[in-house]
Amino acid sequence: MDFELNPEQGALLDAAETLLSRSAGTARAEQLVALYDAGEQSADGYDHDLERALNDAGFTGVALVDGMGPLEATLLTSAVARQAGCVSFGANAIVAAQLLGRTIDGPVALADTALPGPVRFAAQAVCLLVADGEQLRIIEAPATDLVDVDSNFGYPMATLPAELLAAGDIVEGVSAHRMRALWQLAASAEAVGCMQAALSFTIEYLKNRRQFGRSIASFQAVQHRLANCAVMVESARWLCAETAAHNAPAEAAAATATHTMEAATLLFDDTHQLSGAIGFTTEHALHHWTMRLQTLKLELGGAGAHALSLARLRWTDAEG
């Protein structure tokens, strides 16, 4: 048991953060959205440049490197999210890496046939991983005439037609349950990064924002809400790390996702409530993390569905 980063992990995160501070960040996220909204030909809302940089530096495949594993991929997934990187890093570095034993050279989208509705990165993906009941399907180089839905919840997203999902090849020897557990971990790791950034951004804003002749952050009513947020974020962060270190056992992944998505509800509500009207504007960076939290919260059916799956895994023989 050791919660401190070892030297290799420390160096890995430092290097990733250097890259991300150069190639990601909220200004970059804002730029991507602006190009996308302007209908720029090459702009599909996905940060292909960032993805290439992460691939070239070896970060995407970190879990497959000797001495590293899903824990390192999970720590990096949170780091990418803190810098508002709009890439499918977790789906690739955690889910694809563990399911396929390789990573994908391009965007990856995750879907579950039982959960219709828009899927993030569906139109951009060069690889779809689809949970279909008990089976896992893979669709590489899907026909990409999909059109994104009009949404500003932080990621480009499109609805996948049923015939496309059914067309995939079944991945033998890997169950859809395994994919869902890894997906729960990847979504949680990304949510943790978003929550950490949203909380520290809000704290800085509230320290500087003065009303009634004093810093808003000095009011106890405000402090208690921020402290409660910190408790939820810290616990989600450590649950993610522990679950990743054990390579996402089903029950641990379900517990992590349940708690993390509960935390996400609190973080969204409180960071916006405490920020006031400025928090809803695009000039204030908060939305880059919080709107994504809503998307992440809905994946795999959300906290309620994660909790149900956890209950089944722990107290019945079902597979979740």
Add this chain to the structure above:
Amino acid sequence: MEFAWSKDDQEFRKDLVAFLESELPDDWQEISREGPGSDAQAEFSLGFCAALAERGWLTPHWPTEYGGNAAPSWSHAVLGEELWSRGEPRGPQYMNVNWIGPTIMEHGSDEQKALHLPAISEGRVLWCQGFSEPEAGSDLVALRTSAIADGDDYIINGSKIWTSYANHADYCFLLVRSDPESSRHHGLSVILLPMDSEGIEIREIPSVVGKRYFHELFFTDVRVPRSCLLGEEGEGWKVVSYSLQYERVGAPRYARATVTLDRLAELARQKGLLDDPTVAEKLGRARAACEAARVLSYRVIDQRAHGLPPSADTNVARIAGTRVDKLVGDLALELTGSSGLEAGTFANANFKLAMTAGVAVGATEVQLNLVASRMLGLPRE
């Protein structure tokens, strides 16, 4: 980062569980029903702790010179989990090993260490904690109970309140004002007070939590030798701050909540409710909260294992532990229905244990204040 238990810890847990299965009597559920402060449990703890101590398992993480095995901090966490989840057969003695002993180790004189530490590590002494007063609750430093130096003695006057275990205790870890001119954090001292001293009166405060749960202590010209002073005179706040860091995560409430939840799920199954998604979802959410509290407690133990100074992570863990206790306590009543209102039932006992969680060891609001200032750096004004 590494989240696996070491081989030694796993072995220890296995041996400990085997010991508990053979050592705890068949009527243990009956004995432990009223909580660690009950007569039955306090009495049981003396025999039980001696048996633990014989194996070196009462204070395994203590240095060998004080009766420990110098085992890593993690072995203490294993002990805490296995014992709390079984209703704490150490009775009030969990306080001795969690924070009273470590504080004496840090701040005590050689004489005090020789007097108290062997008694604690051999499991033959009971303690209580004298911090809160009628006018000093969350604002602990408003306390007024005084210990005034008089020659080679101190003379203690005043009162303490909410004191659990006072009726059984051999000693009280007493926080007093030794400088009558002082205020707030200044001029405080800690006295290791023998409870058989002349001039101490103990009154039970009847409560809805349980029998003999709370007491009030009255001190009238209680005379103790100066050798009872722990640490420097006037440095009591430093001593107590050290204690509180240990106390706040001393009792792994998540471990008991986890076991309780498993029993509740079994109960739901017997009632045919486990397939009901509203019930299953609540159980699942509570289970996730247990896991969250567990991992936060581990974070604190990890800092201790690394020799890092105490941090606000302790308060974070305490807040999460309290939350899960209340979640599970409420769920216990909800799932058992009105039969849980009957005294002595499983749901009743768990609800009672949970209902004080947010108030004991510093109210949740005080913990939140500490997280706000120490972890988040939020300004006071």
